[in-house]
Amino acid sequence: MPQFRSAARRHVLRVISAAGVLALGAAAALHAPHAAAQNYPDKPVKIVVGFPPGGTNDILARLMAAKLTEKLNQNFIVENKPGAGSVIGNDAVAKAEPDGYTLLVSSSGGLTTAPVLMKNIPYDPAKDFEPVALLGSFPLVVTVPASLPVKNFKELIEFSKTHKDGRLDNGTPTTSFVLVAETITATAGLKFNHIQYKGSGPVVTALMGGEIQVGVLDSPAVIPHVKGGKLKALAVTTGKRSAALPDVPTIAEAGYAGYDTPIWTALMAPKGTPKPVLDKLRMAVGEILADKDTEKRMHALGLDPGDVDSAALHKRIVSDIARWTQVAKSANIQPN
Structure with a gap:
């Protein structure tokens, strides 16, 4: 009988010990995310x-x-x-x-x-x-080379009608810019051949080199070149003017009320x-x-x-x- 009681007691102790280990593990697992957040970031x-x-x-x-x-x-x-x-x-x-x-x-x-x-x-x-x-x-900015013979958005539309098949080569760095450009064509009647580049920087280079006629581009990419006289900004795609380009009208101001993209x-x-x-x-x-x-x-x-x-x-x-x-x-x- 004493041997039986001793074995039973050892079994109970093992169960308690195992439960304690599991409880400690669970507590550590619950604590881990908070510890990670406390230490985050501890490397680049x-x-x-x-x-x-x-x-x-x-x-x-x-x-x-x-x-x-x-x-x-x-x-x-x-x-x-x-x-x-x-x-x-x-x-x-x-x-x-x-x-x-x-x-x-x-x-x-x-x-x-x-x-x-x-x-x-x-x-x-x-x-x-x-x-x-x-x-x-x-906003995106309707941008053209400084050498293109247009001064505003309406003149760009007229210029497009006399160019090749009535389409302008539009450099685009990303799919979203293609669809924004398409909302412009649907609104104003412009027609574009979309030419894909790997980023806005390469599109700007192509514009300045005269490889393409237009780029509907993000404002930070074009502002330095517009201010430097190498590119012309004709319109912005938002409903209000950009604080960074206050002299550039919106497409809505060019006669297409309600346009805001x-x-x-x-x-x-x-x-x-x-x-x-x-x-x-x-x-x-x-x-x-x-x-x-x-x-x-x-x-x-x-x-x-x-x-x-x-x-x-x-x-x-x-x-x-x-x-x-x-x-x-x-x-x-x-x-x-």
């Missing part, structure tokens, strides 16, 4: 941009990287992964480890028009990312990134976007600062995909 963070240097997404990503480096005391490094209208870079982040150390600065094109214009896109914008923040929105840029993380890490990023980015220096620098680029309402950003992605699907259908643009 990569911000992927799906375009070459020089365009809005690259400029904005570098501004945010510098500000986040200051605020979170860790290096945030921009890595350009251009190709396929930003799909290559976006896909790399969608498939990255969801630990907060690989982030994405994406144009609205990579998230809302690529699914409309490209077959078999390798990621789902609404399901494969965690929205962190809407960084900013901005902004573009936006967002900060995203891979799906499954821990909530405490996302919360820490959103808090930091929210403070940066509210900072007067950030606002001043973004306005100088023609950008309006965004916000960290991640639910609203997700809703915007879904609704914009539906909107651009209808634009593509109306323009008879088939995915390829």
Whole structure:
């Protein structure tokens, strides 16, 4: 009997010990995300941009990287992964480890028009990312070489009627810009041959070299060249004038009332990134976007600062995909 009691007691102790280990493990697992958030970031963070240097997404990503480096005391490094209208870079982040150390600065094109214009896109914008923040929105600028014999948007329309088959070669760095250009053709009767480039920088080079007649481009990419006299800005696509280009009228002002088509840029993380890490990023980015220096620098680029309402950003992605699907259908643009 004493031997039996001793064996029973050892069994009970083993059960209690095992339960204690499991409880400790569960507690550690629950604590791990909070510990990760407390220590985050404890190594450099990569911000992927799906375009070459020089365009809005690259400029904005570098501004945010510098500000986040200051605020979170860790290096945030921009890595350009251009190709396929930003799909290559976006896909790399969608498939990255969801630990907060690989982030994405994406144009609205990579998230809302690529699914409309490209077959078999390798990621789902609404399901494969965690929205962190809407960084900013901005107009596109109808831009032409300084040598083109037009002074305003209406003259561009008249010029197009005498050019070749009535179409102008429009350089475009991303799918979203194609669809914005198509809303212009539907509104104003212009006709474009869309020529794809790997970023806004290469389109600007092509414009200045006279390879193409027009570029419907992001304002930060063209402002220095417009102010330097190498390009002419004829109109902006937003309903109000850009603070950075106050002398450039809107398309609505050119006689097409109601026209208003902004573009936006967002900060995203891979799906499954821990909530405490996302919360820490959103808090930091929210403070940066509210900072007067950030606002001043973004306005100088023609950008309006965004916000960290991640639910609203997700809703915007879904609704914009539906909107651009209808634009593509109306323009008879088939995915390829």
